[in-house]
Structures are given as structure tokens and as C-alpha cells.
Amino acid sequence: MRGPGMKHLAGEKARDFKGTMGKLAGYLSRFKVGIILVVIFAVGSAAFSIVGPKILGQATQAIFEGLVSKITGGAGIDFGRVAQILLFLLAIYGVSSLFSFVQGFIMSGVSQKVSYRLRRDISxxxxxxxxKYFDTKTHGEVLSRVTNDIDTLSQSLNQSMTQIITSITTVIGVLIMMFSISWLMTIVALLILPLSMLLISRIVKRSQKYFKAQQEYLGHVNGQVEEVYGGHSIVKAFNNEQRVTDEFNHLNDTLYNSAWKSQFLSGLMQPMMQFIGNIGYVAVSILGGVLAIRGTINVGEIQSFIQYVRSFNQPISQGAQVVNMLQSTAAAAERVFEFLDEPEEDQTVPNPVSIEGLSGRVSFEHVRFGYNPDKIIVKDFSCEVEPGQKVAIVGPTGAGKTTMVKLLMRFYDVTSGTIRVDGHDIRDFNRSELRELFGMVLQDTWLFNGTIMENIRYGRLDATDEQVMAAAKAAHADRFIRTLPDGYQMVLNEEASNVSQGQKQLLTIARAILADPKILILDEATSSVDTRTELRIQRAMDNLMRGRTSFVIAHRLSTIRDADLILVMRDGDIVEQGRHEELLERGGFYAELYNSQFDS
Incomplete structure (x- = not known):
């Protein structure tokens, strides 16, 4: 059940860390006003916070001098001066907190706007x-880009950007303040930096590949769960519970190992940085005591410097956490931008052909096609279909019947040859306008969570309730709809499992009738209904197809005996074509197929 994405290895690293972060920076540039405000308030908050220890040192020195004065018979501590210093300090910390609140508020808005725009862009x-893209990817893998990856990106962006700005400002500001107190003690404090950087770089190098694997396998787990949940009844019917459980356990174990290793390695950074910081703290304390004894520094300055050492180590430790978050950001952003950079269909063409006034003539001219270039499945398909004709395409499974419909709708483009509508190459139409010509009823019914009225109206969104009901009557669906609870306002659940398969098919046929297209495509449209219902649908289809070009793909050959043209396909080629009676008289492949359905 695993999709092609399983080929990636758990240890794969991010392919382009710098490029991904560059793209993210470019994406963030549209929010530059907010980001500039974040920088200003973050710098302001850090700056006011940095001044605090210096002022607190003055209060400490005033108390120390007062105690010394009292011992020597002086006036003692000047509490008025101390109170004045502390009130000023309180005001500074208050402004710092206010700035921090404002920048956090703005940054939260920016990160959520980024998430909103990314989800919109992905949608x-x-x-x-x-x-072709969806044929090679599981649903869960695609959904994981919209949910898990963007959530990770939003959360890490919100935290990491603020911390980067605050950490840089704090380091620069603290260094200035430390040098202003004692250059010798500052040099000693800085000796811990090379060791810190060495440890961080080694840990980051080891952990990056696990962060990438963690995000990737989260998508694989989602894909497997979504797939098994969607086919839960099939899994139980074939007693495959153990196999899908084993497969989930394999994916979950890989995710667990990647997540555990990434979190363990990133978790090592904080205690290591604290240990190294404490070594520097001890060295500075000893040196400060020596300098104080020599009279080159006072007690208040020592107290301030020790606080600055703490403040200096804190952004370095935060830097380790930021690096951790940036790895998560890069891993998630890479997957998101990888999806956004996928090759697209050409939606528009220069000077497109208008669909107005087309009669519905369709011609296939030596069409060749293969889902893979090295495996051609439609080798040489040619035929002419006149406006209003009912064309049946028959043949064994894998002959290429449904593939021809996909080519006609431009879900895929032909490898060579041409498909024309009223003499115009379908590649000369805008895809969206081309598809307005067609109405489709497939063997795999698709209905969404909503009322029956809304599901039928999907064929033409501006249709009135009366038009929807008329389409339902034409599709012989009105009678069963009125017997349901709430009738046309009954809500179909997510899988539309609260109506039968045959009823779902009737609703999709009603939707096609409402769309009123010029060209109809019916792919096994009656394959899921009983014989009596099939006859009713067939009569409705005959009325619907009158005056319209229709392509009918059917395995029940009895349903297409009145077709104007029957194309018999085998191995991607048309081996016979003609009307029902003509093909039976020839006694060829069609006659063999037809007679085999009635053999006892």
C-alpha cells in the first residue's frame, strides 16, 4: 500500500538547506513591514533588558558602600538612592516587557499569515x-504537506525568528557592556565560544538528516493510515488486518527512530551549553575576586559582570535551540516548496480557440500514448465521430478504453498524433474551457459531504432547485430521493455510504444531465446498478444523448447495440469498427466478445 515516496531512505539529508532558506526568505519578503517592526521591537526589548544589570550593579554598589560606611562610623545605606535606582530599573524592565509583548504579537500574526498563504498556494x-502527479503519490503524502509541514514551519518560524533577533542583539549589547566593565574578564568569558561552536556544529551535522527523515516519514504514516481507513472494509474482508498493522508498525518505527534521534541530539545541545557556560562563569568569578582584591574593579561591577556572563551564555544556548528549530523549518519548508515547484499543466494557451458554436465533431488521428514513454499502450488510434453520434468503445480490460477518455479530456496529452474537436487540436483550447464541453459519468462515483441537492447542483452551480429536481427525474433518481429522510436536503456522509452504490450512480448521472454538455462520456455508467435500474437509466441516457456526441464505454455489450458506431479495441488499437449488426455478421473479435457474455 505504500506509495512511491517509500524509496527515500530514513537517513536522507535536506538536499538544499541554503536554497530552501533562501526561498523562505523570499516568501517572507512580502511581509517585510511586519518583520521590520518585529526587529525594531525585539531589538528594543533586548536593549532595555541589557541595561538592567548595569543599573542593578549601581544599586548593589550603593548598598555595599553604605555597609562599609556604617562599619567605619559613617551615615550607612542611602535607601532613598537605592529606591530611586530600583524604580528606574523597574521602569526599564517594564518597557522591555512591553516591547517583547508587541513583537510577539506581530510575529504571531506574520507566521499565521505565512501559513495561510502557503496553504492557499498549495490548494x-x-x-x-x-x-500523473496524483497517480504517483498517496493522498496522505499530499495532505501532510498542507497540515504537518506547514504547522511545523509556522511554529518554528514564530519562535526561531524572534529568538534569532533577540539573541544577536543580546550578544552584541552584552559584549559592549562587558568590555565597558573589564576587558580582561571579557576575554576570559569569550574563551568558551570556540568550544561551544565546535559542539553545536557537530551536533547539527549529525541531527539534520534525522529531522528531514522525521518530516518525510510523518507524511508516509499519514498516507498509510488514510489509505487503510478509506479501504477499511476491504482490509477486513480479506483478513489483512495483521499485514497493514505490520506495515504501519514498520513506518511508525522508522518515524520513531528518526524523531527520537533528532530530538535526542538536539536535546544534547542545551545541557552541553550550560556545562560550558558554567565553566566560564566559574573562571570569571575567580578572576573578578582577584581584581576586586587589587582594587581594579568594585563589587557592584562584579555583580553586573556575572549577570552579563549569564546573559551572554543564555543567547548562545538559545542559539543552539534556534539551530534545532531552523532544521525543522528547513525540512518542512523544503517539502512545501518542493510541492509548489512541481511541474504544472499548461492552463492557458496563446490565442485559445473558443468553445462557442462548436457542434461536437471529434476526430482521433493516429494517436499514440503511454503513461511511461518506454511503454506505449495506445499504439495507433484513429476514428472520426460526427456531431450527435453515439460511439461505443468496447474491448477487454486493459485495451485502452478509459485511457482514450483521459486523453480526450486532456488529463494526459498524447505522445504523438492529434485529437481534434470541430477541426481544432484540443491542445489549442484552454483546459478549463475544453472541459466545459464534456459531461462525465464514471464507474467510480464521486460525491462529497453535503446535501443531495448540493451534490447534483455541482454539475451547474447556478442551477435552481427546480432544475436540479428536473435533472433527478430525468435520471430516474427523484423517486428514491423522496423516500430518503429529508429528501433532497439529506446530507451524504464523507464516503456517501448512507446511500447504495446504485443510488450514488444515479446521482452522478443526474449531475451530468444538469450540466447539459455538448459531449458526453459514460465510462461503465451502469456497471453498479441492477438490471431494472439499468433499463431506466438507459432510457434516460437515450434522451440525454439525443443531439449530443456521446462516448460510451461498456462491458455489457447488450447496452450499446443501438450505437451509431462501435469501436472495438484490443492492445491499444482499433481492430474493428461499425454498427452492432455489421460487427456480428463479420464474426470477428466483437462477435467473440458479444457471444462470450451469453455463453452458459
């Missing part, structure tokens, strides 16, 4: 992707 992208 629009899905409609521009060729069918």
Missing part, C-alpha cells in the same frame, strides 16, 4: 498539477 497548486 491552488493542487488544481494545476497534472493527473
Amino acid at each position: 491552488q497548486k493542487i488544481n494545476r498539477l497534472p493527473m
Whole structure:
């Protein structure tokens, strides 16, 4: 059940970290006003916070001098001055907190707008992707880009950007303040940096591949769960519960191992940075004591410097966390942009042919096609269909019948040859306008979660309730609809399992009738209904097809005896064509197929 995405290895690294982050930066540029405000308020918050220890040191020095004065018979501590310093310090920290709140508020808005736009872009992208993409990807793999990857990107972006700005500002500001107190103590504090950077780089190098694998296998797990849930009844019918459970366990174990390793390695950074920071803290404390004894620095400055060392180590430790988050950001962003960069169908063409006034003449001229270029399945398909004709396409499974319909609708483009509508190459139409010519009823019914009225109206969104009901009557669906609870307002569930398969087919036929297309495509349209219902549908279809070009793909050859033209396909080629009686008289492949359906 696993899709092609399973070929990726659990240890695969992000292919282009710098390129992905560059694309993300370009994407963020449209929010530059908000980001500039975030930078300003984050810098302001950090700057006010940095000044705090210096002022607190003044309060400490005032208390120390007061105690010394009292011991020597002086006036003692000047509590008025201390209170004044502390009130000023409180105001500074208050402004810092306010700035931090504002930048957090703005950054949350920016990150959510990024998520909103990315989800919107992916949603629009899905409609521009060729069918080939969805034939090679599981539903869960695609959905994971919209949910898990964008959620990861939003959360890490919200946290990492603010921390990057705050950390850089804090490091620069603290360094300035530390040098202003003692250059010698600052040099000692800085000696820990090379060791810190070495450890961080080694951990990041090891953990990046696991972050990438974690995001990738999260998509695979989603795909497998979605697939098994959708086919739950089939899994149980064939007693395959153990196999799908084993497959899930395999994917889940891979996800667990990747997530565990990535989180473990990234979790090592914080305690390591704290340990190294504590070594520097001890060294600075010893040196400060020596300098204080020599009289080159006072007690308040030592207290301020020790706080700055703490403040200096904190952004470095946060930097390790930011690197961790940036890895998650890069892994998620790479998958999102990878999806957005997928090759698209050409939606429009220069000077497109108008669909107005077309009569519905269709011609296939030496059409060749293969889903893979090295495996051609339609080798040489040619035929002429006049306006209003009913054309039946028959043949054994795998002969290429449904493939011809996909080519006609331009779900795929021909490898060579031409398909024309009223003499115009279908590649000269805009895809969306070309598809307005067609109405389709497939053997795989598709209905969405909504009322029956809404599902039928999907064929023509501006149709009135009366027109919807008229279409339902023409499709012989009105009678059973009125017997259902709430009638036309009955809500179909997600899988439309609260109506029978035959009833679902009737609803899709009603939808096609409502669309009132120039060309009809009926692919096994009656394959899921009983014989009595099939006869009713056939009469409705005869009325619907009158005056319209119709392509009918059917395995029940008895349903297409009145076709104006029957195309008999085998191995991608038309081996016979003609009317029902003519083909039976020839005694060829069609006669063999027809008679085999009535052999006892």
C-alpha cells in the first residue's frame, strides 16, 4: 500500500538547506513591514533588558558602600538612592516587557499569515498539477504537506525568528557592556565560544538528516493510515488486518527512530551549553575576586559582570535551540516548496480557440500514448465521430478504453498524433474551457459531504432547485430521493455510504444531465446498478444523448447495440469498427466478445 515516496531512505539529508532558506526568505519578503517592526521591537526589548544589570550593579554598589560606611562610623545605606535606582530599573524592565509583548504579537500574526498563504498556494497548486502527479503519490503524502509541514514551519518560524533577533542583539549589547566593565574578564568569558561552536556544529551535522527523515516519514504514516481507513472494509474482508498493522508498525518505527534521534541530539545541545557556560562563569568569578582584591574593579561591577556572563551564555544556548528549530523549518519548508515547484499543466494557451458554436465533431488521428514513454499502450488510434453520434468503445480490460477518455479530456496529452474537436487540436483550447464541453459519468462515483441537492447542483452551480429536481427525474433518481429522510436536503456522509452504490450512480448521472454538455462520456455508467435500474437509466441516457456526441464505454455489450458506431479495441488499437449488426455478421473479435457474455 505504500506509495512511491517509500524509496527515500530514513537517513536522507535536506538536499538544499541554503536554497530552501533562501526561498523562505523570499516568501517572507512580502511581509517585510511586519518583520521590520518585529526587529525594531525585539531589538528594543533586548536593549532595555541589557541595561538592567548595569543599573542593578549601581544599586548593589550603593548598598555595599553604605555597609562599609556604617562599619567605619559613617551615615550607612542611602535607601532613598537605592529606591530611586530600583524604580528606574523597574521602569526599564517594564518597557522591555512591553516591547517583547508587541513583537510577539506581530510575529504571531506574520507566521499565521505565512501559513495561510502557503496553504492557499498549495490548494491552488493542487488544481494545476497534472493527473500523473496524483497517480504517483498517496493522498496522505499530499495532505501532510498542507497540515504537518506547514504547522511545523509556522511554529518554528514564530519562535526561531524572534529568538534569532533577540539573541544577536543580546550578544552584541552584552559584549559592549562587558568590555565597558573589564576587558580582561571579557576575554576570559569569550574563551568558551570556540568550544561551544565546535559542539553545536557537530551536533547539527549529525541531527539534520534525522529531522528531514522525521518530516518525510510523518507524511508516509499519514498516507498509510488514510489509505487503510478509506479501504477499511476491504482490509477486513480479506483478513489483512495483521499485514497493514505490520506495515504501519514498520513506518511508525522508522518515524520513531528518526524523531527520537533528532530530538535526542538536539536535546544534547542545551545541557552541553550550560556545562560550558558554567565553566566560564566559574573562571570569571575567580578572576573578578582577584581584581576586586587589587582594587581594579568594585563589587557592584562584579555583580553586573556575572549577570552579563549569564546573559551572554543564555543567547548562545538559545542559539543552539534556534539551530534545532531552523532544521525543522528547513525540512518542512523544503517539502512545501518542493510541492509548489512541481511541474504544472499548461492552463492557458496563446490565442485559445473558443468553445462557442462548436457542434461536437471529434476526430482521433493516429494517436499514440503511454503513461511511461518506454511503454506505449495506445499504439495507433484513429476514428472520426460526427456531431450527435453515439460511439461505443468496447474491448477487454486493459485495451485502452478509459485511457482514450483521459486523453480526450486532456488529463494526459498524447505522445504523438492529434485529437481534434470541430477541426481544432484540443491542445489549442484552454483546459478549463475544453472541459466545459464534456459531461462525465464514471464507474467510480464521486460525491462529497453535503446535501443531495448540493451534490447534483455541482454539475451547474447556478442551477435552481427546480432544475436540479428536473435533472433527478430525468435520471430516474427523484423517486428514491423522496423516500430518503429529508429528501433532497439529506446530507451524504464523507464516503456517501448512507446511500447504495446504485443510488450514488444515479446521482452522478443526474449531475451530468444538469450540466447539459455538448459531449458526453459514460465510462461503465451502469456497471453498479441492477438490471431494472439499468433499463431506466438507459432510457434516460437515450434522451440525454439525443443531439449530443456521446462516448460510451461498456462491458455489457447488450447496452450499446443501438450505437451509431462501435469501436472495438484490443492492445491499444482499433481492430474493428461499425454498427452492432455489421460487427456480428463479420464474426470477428466483437462477435467473440458479444457471444462470450451469453455463453452458459
